[in-house]
Amino acid sequence: MSGFWGLMRAYWFSESWKEAWALTMVIAALTALASKASVWMAEASGELINSIAFFHSEDNLTPLRSLLVAAGTLVLIVILKDAGFTGIRHLFSTTLHRKWRAWLDRRFNDALLDANHTHYHLQNGDAGAALDNVDQRVQEAIKGMTGGAIGLAMGIVGVIMSVFFVGQKLLETSTSVTGLEFLGEYGSAALAFAAVLVYVPVNTWIALKLGGLLERLTIRMSQAEGSYRGALNTLLRRSFHVAAAGGEGVQNDIHKRIYKDIDGTWGSLNRVHAGYMSFELIYNFIAARIVAYGPGLLPYMNQQVSLKNYVTGAELINSMIQQCSWFIQVMPAIATLKANSRRLTELVEAIENVQAPVDYYRRTGRSEFVRTTQDSEFGLTIANLELMHQGADAKAFLSAPFLNFRRGEWTFVSGESGCGKTSLIKAINGLWPYGAGSIALPAGVRTFYASQDIRLPPITLKRLVCLPDAPDAFHDLQVAAALHDAGLGHLIAHIEEEARDGQPWDTVLSGGQRQKLFVARILLHKPGLLFLDEATAALDGPAKIAFHQAIKDHCPEVTVISVMHEAVPPRALSGESFYDSILTVAGGVASKRPFGSLLAEVTIPFPEKRRRRRRLDAISIPAE
Structure with a gap:
C-alpha cells in the first residue's frame, strides 16, 4: 500500500x-x-x-x-x-x-x-x-x-x-x-x-x-x-x-x-x-x-x-x-x-x-544493539551495554560492562529516581531505541513485563488473565485457580463478564487489584523471565509480601528482575529474602552483587508478630 x-x-x-x-x-x-x-x-x-x-x-x-x-x-x-x-x-x-x-x-x-x-x-x-x-x-x-x-x-x-x-x-x-x-x-x-x-x-x-x-x-x-x-x-x-x-x-x-x-x-x-x-x-x-x-x-x-x-x-x-x-x-x-x-x-x-527499528533509529542517533539467544541454562547475559538519548552526539547516561542473570535468580534493581533503572529494563526488552551492546536472552523462554500503570482493555476477565494468549488456551478452572492464588478469588464468578454493573474492569478494579490481576497472569502462564517495573507500587506491605510469595511458590524457575521504590525489598514471613542479588545503578554504571551485601548496609525491620502468622503454603494475596 x-x-x-x-x-x-x-x-x-x-x-x-x-x-x-x-x-x-x-x-x-x-x-x-x-x-x-x-x-x-x-x-x-x-x-x-x-x-x-x-x-x-x-x-x-x-x-x-x-x-x-x-x-x-x-x-x-x-x-x-x-x-x-x-x-x-x-x-x-x-x-x-x-x-x-x-x-x-x-x-x-x-x-x-x-x-x-x-x-x-x-x-x-x-x-x-x-x-x-x-x-x-x-x-x-x-x-x-x-x-x-x-x-x-x-x-x-x-x-x-x-x-x-x-x-x-x-x-x-x-x-x-x-x-x-x-x-x-x-x-x-x-x-x-x-x-x-x-x-x-x-x-x-x-x-x-x-x-x-x-x-x-x-x-x-x-x-x-x-x-x-x-x-x-x-x-x-x-x-x-x-x-x-x-x-x-x-x-x-x-x-x-x-x-x-x-x-x-x-x-x-x-x-x-x-x-x-x-x-x-x-x-x-x-x-x-x-x-x-x-x-x-x-x-x-x-x-x-x-x-x-x-x-x-x-x-x-x-x-x-x-x-x-x-x-x-x-x-x-x-x-x-x-x-x-x-x-x-x-x-x-x-x-x-x-x-526495521535498528535502521530507523540510526537516522536520529546511535542504535547498535545486538540481540541474540543462548541456552536457557545460562540465563540472561548483557555485555558492553550503553544507553543514550536521541542525537548523533548523545553521551551514554547508563553503562553495564557485564551482567548475567542466572536461571531462577531474583535480582532487585536499586538506584535513585531518574538514574535509568526503567530504561535498562526497556532496553533488555527491545523497547529502548538508542544505545549499543549485546543482549543474549534465554532461548525458548517466555518473557513477561509488568509496569506500575496497568491499563485494562474492555474484554472479559478471563481474557484479561489469559493475555496475551486467547481465552480458549486455558480451562476455566485454571483461570479460577490463578485468580484465587492472586487474591482475587471473589471475582471467579465473573470471569466471563466484560464489566461489573455496567463499568469495565479498568474502572472497577483498583490499582492494587490490577497488579494482582497481573500476578494471576504470571501464575497462569508461568513465564521464565519476569520484569517487574514498580509492579507492586499500589500494594501495601503484607500484599507485597504475598505478591512475591505467590510467584516464588508457583514459578520456582523464573528469573526475576525487579525495580521498586523501596531501598530494601520485602522479605518472606520466615525472614528469608526473596532476592538473590542486587543490581545497583549509580553514577551512570549498573553493577550487580549478591543480595547479602545489601543486608550488611541496611538494617531491615521485621516485626515479631509476622513470624507468628500462618504457614507460607497457605498464603494468598489478600483481596482489597
Whole structure:
C-alpha cells in the first residue's frame, strides 16, 4: 500500500478482490444506465416543451393527451433514473465504501499492532514529532479517502458515459448552420461541443485553484481537530490528577489555546466554502440557461431546426455540461480526498520506515544493539551495554560492562529516581531505541513485563488473565485457580463478564487489584523471565509480601528482575529474602552483587508478630 495509488488499488488486488470487483462492475453498469437515462430525459423534455408550444395548434388533434403522455413519460424516466439507477447505485457505492474502509482499517491495525511493536516505534524517533494524531488518520482519514475516491471514480465514469451517449445523440440530431456550411450537417453539434470545451475547462481551472486552497485548509483543520481531541483524551486519562492538583484552570487554558487554532482555520474554511458555493451556483445557472441554449439558437432563428429539436439539443448540452462539470461540483470533496490521502500516505510511509527499528533509529542517533539467544541454562547475559538519548552526539547516561542473570535468580534493581533503572529494563526488552551492546536472552523462554500503570482493555476477565494468549488456551478452572492464588478469588464468578454493573474492569478494579490481576497472569502462564517495573507500587506491605510469595511458590524457575521504590525489598514471613542479588545503578554504571551485601548496609525491620502468622503454603494475596 505504498503511495497514493498503492492505497487506491490495494483492495482490488487483495484476497477480497472478487467482492471489490463485483461491486465495482455493478456500480459502473448503473452509472452507464444513469448516463443513458439523461439522453432519454432530454428527449422527453423536448417532447414536453413541444406539446406545450403546439397545444393550440390546429394540427394537434389530441393536445391534452399529447401533453399528459409527454409529462408522464418524463416523470417515469426521472423515477427510473433517480430512484432506480441512481438510488440503487448509491446503495452499492456505500456498500463498497463500507467494505473498502473495513479492509483498510484491518490492514492498518495489523500493521500497527504487529510483533515489531510498530505502534510503539511510531511514537519515538523522528516519526513521533512529525506524525500527529494516528487515531484520526486511521479512522476519519480512511473514511474520507475511501468515500471521496469512490465518488471521484463514479464521476469519471459518468463523464465518459455522458460524453459517449449524449455526444452520440447530438451527432444524430445535428444539422447544418448558416456560416458553418463547411461542417455540413455536423454544424450544430460542433457548436455544442465548442461551447462545452470552452466553458467547462476555464471554470474547472478556477475550481482547481479554489480546491487547492480548500485542501490546505482541510489539512490544517484535521490537524487542529486532532490536537484538540488529543488534549481531551489526555484530560480523561489524567482526570484524577487534574482534580487532585486543582489544575482545571491550566487545562482550560490549554483547551482555549488549541481551540483558537480550530476556530481561525474553520473561519477561513467557511469563507472559501461560501465563495466556492457562490461560484458553483452562478456557473450552473449560466450553463443551464445561456451556454446550453446558445449553440442551437442560431439554427433555430434561421428555422433550420424545430422547437422540439432546439429544446432537446439544449437539454443534451446542459446534461453534458453537468456531467463534465462533475469535477467542479465535487472539488471540495476532491480537496478533502487529497488531504485525507496525504495523511494516510504519511502514515504508511512512517509504518514502512519503522519495520526495521535498528535502521530507523540510526537516522536520529546511535542504535547498535545486538540481540541474540543462548541456552536457557545460562540465563540472561548483557555485555558492553550503553544507553543514550536521541542525537548523533548523545553521551551514554547508563553503562553495564557485564551482567548475567542466572536461571531462577531474583535480582532487585536499586538506584535513585531518574538514574535509568526503567530504561535498562526497556532496553533488555527491545523497547529502548538508542544505545549499543549485546543482549543474549534465554532461548525458548517466555518473557513477561509488568509496569506500575496497568491499563485494562474492555474484554472479559478471563481474557484479561489469559493475555496475551486467547481465552480458549486455558480451562476455566485454571483461570479460577490463578485468580484465587492472586487474591482475587471473589471475582471467579465473573470471569466471563466484560464489566461489573455496567463499568469495565479498568474502572472497577483498583490499582492494587490490577497488579494482582497481573500476578494471576504470571501464575497462569508461568513465564521464565519476569520484569517487574514498580509492579507492586499500589500494594501495601503484607500484599507485597504475598505478591512475591505467590510467584516464588508457583514459578520456582523464573528469573526475576525487579525495580521498586523501596531501598530494601520485602522479605518472606520466615525472614528469608526473596532476592538473590542486587543490581545497583549509580553514577551512570549498573553493577550487580549478591543480595547479602545489601543486608550488611541496611538494617531491615521485621516485626515479631509476622513470624507468628500462618504457614507460607497457605498464603494468598489478600483481596482489597
